[in-house]
Amino acid sequence: MNHRPSAFATPLSPPIGVFDSGIGGLTVVAELRRALPSERILYVGDTARVPYGGKSRETVTRYAREISDLLESERAKLIVVACNTASALALPSLSSDHSVPMIGVLEPGASAAVKATRSGKIGVIGTRATIASDAYGKAIRAIDQELDVTAVACPLLVPLIEEGLFEDEVTGTLLGRYLAPMLAEGIDTLVLGCTHYPLLKKTIARICGDGVTLVDSAENCALAVRELLATLPSTAPDPRLDILLTDSSEGFLRIAEKSLELSIDSLEIRRVGG
């Protein structure tokens, strides 16, 4: 971890720390901004090692720990793991070795899906690592073991989203393939189990049709953060958004900024870990 003093001036409020492997977690930031308009948010994107979705539990946990240490050193009052892969693979062990409260995107999404389903058939889409961990299936069945969960890994969606191909013919073709088996099984609820996916919500909704409720993990995570924050000492209003990236990242930051209508107050590149 990086021990040099923070680059931010001292009067800034302790932030809500948010991190993701890359820029996808900005969908969570956009929802946090809506739910908690006066909070300072410090976002870290681990762009030097993006993506996490095809990597092992051990490696993802090591990376997530380094970023959490950085956020703690920046006085984060709580840490939001705005990455489904890190939430699925690393959150339990991270929580146990950080004193700051941590919250992931997985539990809020799972509990919203349980509330939404009528047929008891829930679909989940995510990265290869998230789906292989069966973390959503476990979290959903821990609430109601009668529910039927079908999960499909969609490894090409993140690259397509990072290219800005939100409504492209190619994205539609691949989404159609990924979703067909779940739709054939009659799901009535679909969990968008990757923080990039809300950027494809329109196309996913079109393919799924009116009979399927989309559960956006970003939105549900923001509501859970608001509840958790209400239990912590309040801090001075400071509605800034500061961004730290572990490598210079062209392109997608601007795509996300524009399509999420975010206003970024500072952007710094800082090396973390190896």
Add this chain to the structure above:
Amino acid sequence: MNHRPSAFATPLSPPIGVFDSGIGGLTVVAELRRALPSERILYVGDTARVPYGGKSRETVTRYAREISDLLESERAKLIVVACNTASALALPSLSSDHSVPMIGVLEPGASAAVKATRSGKIGVIGTRATIASDAYGKAIRAIDQELDVTAVACPLLVPLIEEGLFEDEVTGTLLGRYLAPMLAEGIDTLVLGCTHYPLLKKTIARICGDGVTLVDSAENCALAVRELLATLPSTAPDPRLDILLTDSSEGFLRIAEKSLELSIDSLEIRRVGG
């Protein structure tokens, strides 16, 4: 760098060290195996930090240096940078701080393209970082400054290849888009400027038609290695292929092994850097 002793038994021959960000460099290994059937090859895939193609020069250079240090500690007699992004961004500075001879994929590909063209119009495809560096353009114009080079970044090809979608409709659609501007400009030679791309050779050839010569950087690199090796002291024949990955990697290693008809003697996962 990792200082623990090599896991390999001591009688093994000093290998040709080969590395890439991931598994794509195995296309170079397949060509080396054909060109130099009795050599031991030690391949390192930096799967913990794959891909390099969208990352900065500084970060790619740091990663490539750590992997080169590892190969040197494994007694590599020469190091092949089987990654176009690392060849374009890091090779000059790496060569200056390693005593073992190093060779990249870029110069052999550029010189083969210059030999192949008749019209003087050469196309180059590669990752975002390779194309942004203009490394192929510079290498080609250094040989003949009259040549006209058109380069296009193809950021979605690596994810498609890693999913094994070599002849998929989606791959064809995206390749058509990427190649159209170059074909309209009348190129007669196309450099496959990423070690993953030879796996798409058939589809690329179909889209380009008979009038365009494809320059495979893997093939040309293997020939350059054979020439360089002839200038070094010979070592005992030991036709092994040993593979080290920096993170456990599912799927694509098996896809590559099968489609490249490689026989792998050992596979080890070893942590490198941070």
